[in-house]
Amino acid sequence: MRVLLPLLISQAQGMEMYREHRIGVVVPAYNEEALIGDTLSGIPDYVDRIYVVNDGSKDRTPQIVGEFQKKDGRIVLINHEKNMGVGKSIIDGYKAALKDGMDIVAVMAGDNQMDPAYLPDLLDPIVEGRADYTKGNRLLGPDYVRNMPKFRYIGNMILTFLTKIASGYWHIMDPQNGYTAISKKALETIPLDKVYTWYGYPNDLLVKLNVYGFRVLDVPIPAKYGREKSKIKYTKYILKVSWLLLRDFFWRLKEKYLLYNFHPLVFFYIFGILFLLVGTGGVLFAFYQKFVLHRAVLFYYLTLSLLVFAIGLIMFLFAMLFDMEEERRNYQKR
Template sequence: MYKGHKIGISIPAYNEEKLIWKTLEEIPEYIDKIYVCDDCSKDRTSEIVKEFMKKDQRVDLIKHEINTGVGGAIVDGWKKGLLDKMDILAVMAGDNQMDPKYLPDLIDPIIDGKADYTKGNRLNGSDYVLNMPKFRHFGNVILSYLTKISSGYWHIKDPQNGYTAISANVLNVIDLDSIYPWYGYLNDLLARLNVHDFRVMDVAIPAKYGEEKSKIKYSKYIFRVSLLLLNNYIWRVKTKHLKL
């Protein structure tokens, strides 16, 4: 428990046998539950998680028989957290890319009543931008701008940052089954949060460089997410402003 609140973490994992153990062993003791969703991995991810569960009873393994996408895996972790009466649910990748020492920076604004949803922002750090491939940086800038238009949250940056925390009260309001299940779920979620006037806060968190390798094919990803953002914009305006 953290400051009187039950905290859970949803960890999507697809073929993460190399780094999932390291990810789990670094999670702080104040976290109450850890939901690892193995999204139909083809390697030993589940076996390694099961072995880790022998030493840490906080871990709960969810195993998909069909690959649903990273968004689908995260949502299943959220659903389990709601059943377990968690107050706040954070998201961390299974590839040890997110430094757990920054969890309080994401959780505290929610506990203090300043935000309903917090997300990391790596773009304030020059090292992150300098180390990012030019095409990827260009794509991130474009998607950032399009996400601002689509979601209505003009203050946000780095919308592709998956290091987040969200109040259980929010998860009980939005339709979890309607969230886009693949890469792009972050952009989709923002539009849904805006329709309900939830408060979103960026939290400056430096990038953590390690052994992880991105599974995103950016040429296809940028095109697909751009279409998703257009549809989200139309849906948000119709739902929130036109009341259709």
């Protein structure tokens, strides 16, 4: 019923589009022969175009998509000769959707992990002007995360916190969730060719959306895990994305609070980080002197290091507070 309702409304109005908006869906696919058919079969009829991006698959993924094309004229197959990353696949799908004049573009992975019944929940806030980018959130409570592997849940929480700091979207959760929808205006504004092309692309995209002032909204969507097998090596993934977020954090400060519009919070962040590093280094050096070299540590040296660390922590927390306030004000302006 959830999927059929938008279609019934559009038919009653004599239109084939979703609430007077043309909808495109990007389906990144890499070696998904087992599930790509189920994914394509489940995409609702109110979707105008389906952009399947075959990212250098070694199996029968492109052949299966080709068979579906014969039955469904909405499907557009984009082939990468070699594997270029899920981010690159989505970017190429976005570009194709822009050329075709889609008003909103959603992303549904080729492993059938994204329930099409929740697609209207992602589309409606954009249609109604309440958001420019919507994303699924599997972390709102135990009912939503019970199907998520524990290691994946812990890693997700770590990256959620780091992404909040890097992106400035303090209200968002589950930034790794790839079930998203984005407006045409946002796609035309952000530099798509500069978005990270591998698994850290949703985090990187959030940073860019924040710099350009777009509204992001979380949508509660339960985790869905079935026959699919994750291709992510999580230890390497977390380390790689953490480094990406660190670079994105300083890029956002430069672009948003120095070049586009000056705000003193950038200095609170920078000096807070410096004081934290110096204070931490001083405490570690004092412990090294005491417990490794067995030398007497001057009390004032350790006290000074702790004081510097405390000042740095306070400055960093004040910077976060200013950042949150700036985000709140930007949402109120809209």
